[in-house]
Amino acid sequence: MSIPQSPTLAKVAKGDLCTGCGLCAGIGQGAITMETVAPGYTRPRQIAPITPALENTIKTACPGSVVGPWTEAPHRHPYWGPYYQSLTGYATDPKVRYAGSSGGGITSLALFALETGLVDRVLHVLPDPAHPTRNVMAWSDRPEDVITGAGSRYAPSSPLGQIEEALADGRRFVFIGKPCDVAALRQLATVDARVDQQIPLMLSFYCAGIPSHAAADKVIRAMGLEPEKVTSFRYRGNGWPGLTIARTDDGQQGEMRYAESWGKHLSGQVQYRCKICPDGVGGAADIACADAWYGDDGGYPQFEEQDGRSLIMSRTARGDALLRKAIEAGRVAVEPLDVNDIDHMQPGQTRRKRVLIARLAAAMVTFQPRPVMDGLDIGLASKRAGMQEKLKNFVGSVRRIVTNRRH
Numbered sequence: 001m002s003i004p005q006s007p008t009l010a011k012v013a014k015g016d017l018c019t020g021c022g023l024c025a026g027i028g029q030g031a032i033t034m035e036t037v038a039p040g041y042t043r044p045r046q047i048a049p050i051t052p053a054l055e056n057t058i059k060t061a062c063p064g065s066v067v068g069p070w071t072e073a074p075h076r077h078p079y080w081g082p083y084y085q086s087l088t089g090y091a092t093d094p095k096v097r098y099a100g101s102s103g104g105g106i107t108s109l110a111l112f113a114l115e116t117g118l119v120d121r122v123l124h125v126l127p128d129p130a131h132p133t134r135n136v137m138a139w140s141d142r143p144e145d146v147i148t149g150a151g152s153r154y155a156p157s158s159p160l161g162q163i164e165e166a167l168a169d170g171r172r173f174v175f176i177g178k179p180c181d182v183a184a185l186r187q188l189a190t191v192d193a194r195v196d197q198q199i200p201l202m203l204s205f206y207c208a209g210i211p212s213h214a215a216a217d218k219v220i221r222a223m224g225l226e227p228e229k230v231t232s233f234r235y236r237g238n239g240w241p242g243l244t245i246a247r248t249d250d251g252q253q254g255e256m257r258y259a260e261s262w263g264k265h266l267s268g269q270v271q272y273r274c275k276i277c278p279d280g281v282g283g284a285a286d287i288a289c290a291d292a293w294y295g296d297d298g299g300y301p302q303f304e305e306q307d308g309r310s311l312i313m314s315r316t317a318r319g320d321a322l323l324r325k326a327i328e329a330g331r332v333a334v335e336p337l338d339v340n341d342i343d344h345m346q347p348g349q350t351r352r353k354r355v356l357i358a359r360l361a362a363a364m365v366t367f368q369p370r371p372v373m374d375g376l377d378i379g380l381a382s383k384r385a386g387m388q389e390k391l392k393n394f395v396g397s398v399r400r401i402v403t404n405r406r407h
């Protein structure tokens with residue numbers, strides 16, 4: 001006897017709209033599990049019927065179904081979202097600055113929230129000991145454990161896969177996740193008051209998309225190593241941007257610069273949902289951080305190894321309050337940043353946002369489902385793209401959809 005399938009999950013699957021966040025499984029009362037599917041993305045599988053109430057919650061909060069609108073703030077930019085302050089900065093603790101992928105901004109703020117008693121623990125990503133290129137979620141209540149988790153992890157993760165257990169526990173925590181993960185939490189908060197009560201700080205980062213596990217294997221092979229022999233793998237961190245480093249069980253080590261690992265291997269296998277993301281900048285977070293890349297003479301980011309520098313944007317009143325306290329306490333050193341200068345630090349984000357309307361139009365004319373994306377300034381951003389650029393993205397998106405080559 002077949003199991004009645006969730007209409008929301010079926011729609012998300014049809015449109016290839018899953019982000020892999022794990023929310024549906026996290027609130028699914030055992031009816032939904034997360035599994036890895038080829039070429040290495042995390043996807044839900046329904047194994048039991050769900051109630052109408054649960055279906056409604058999934059429909060409300062799943063980022064493949066709806067991307068919630070940006071919150072209100074004193075300032076707003078169609079690319080860079082709502083904000084109170086736009087800054088560059090870095091963690092004043094040299095260990096934190098070095099361990100982080102940029103200037104250690106997220107790690108430093110999470111540590112400050114923990115050490116000042118705002119929260120009891122931090123939910124963040126760590127490498128999977130059994131599969132070093134993959135991720136597992138971890139709870140940390142000690143500063144040294146939070147620092148251990150610093151550094152970008154360019155692989156699928158499902159940080160909301162145990163969200164019900166986290167909320168039922170009752171302790172307050174910092175949540176560190178991708179923009180889509182935070183957006184899902186904000187939507188969940190509209191139907192579950194515990195989210196705002198127990199997660200006083202949501203931290204996110206600029207995200208260019210999630211590569212598959214196969215992409216990480218491609219990096220390892222390009223180093224001349226065999227993926228199945230790798231016992232340690234670091235995507236970034238320990239410097240800025242930090243080298244990609246793999247170590248094997250027989251003592252071999254491979255290294256690769258960020259421009260090659262991301263630019264030539266990982267970015268080419270980003271999942272489809274990320275290519276139509278309306279908020280890769282963490283617009284729903286309390287504070288969002290990113291790489292504040294220095295530009296070359298032509299304005300394109302440089303990836304030379306140097307001391308890390310974070311882009312820091314406070315987006316909510318409570319996020320801004322914590323950031324100001326951290327600055328006053330000397331935990332982060334900052335300088336004001338003209339929001340228009342971010343265009344040169346993060347050109348990939350500007351390109352995706354301004355052509356997004358063309359990619360969504362391609363989904364519409366090919367009768368593919370799309371998430372609801374109201375209140376995210378998609379129309380305003382599209383005005384910054386020329387007709388030729390939008391037409392090129394429209395045609396290319398249609399071709400990839402009809403030939404089933406979205407990734």
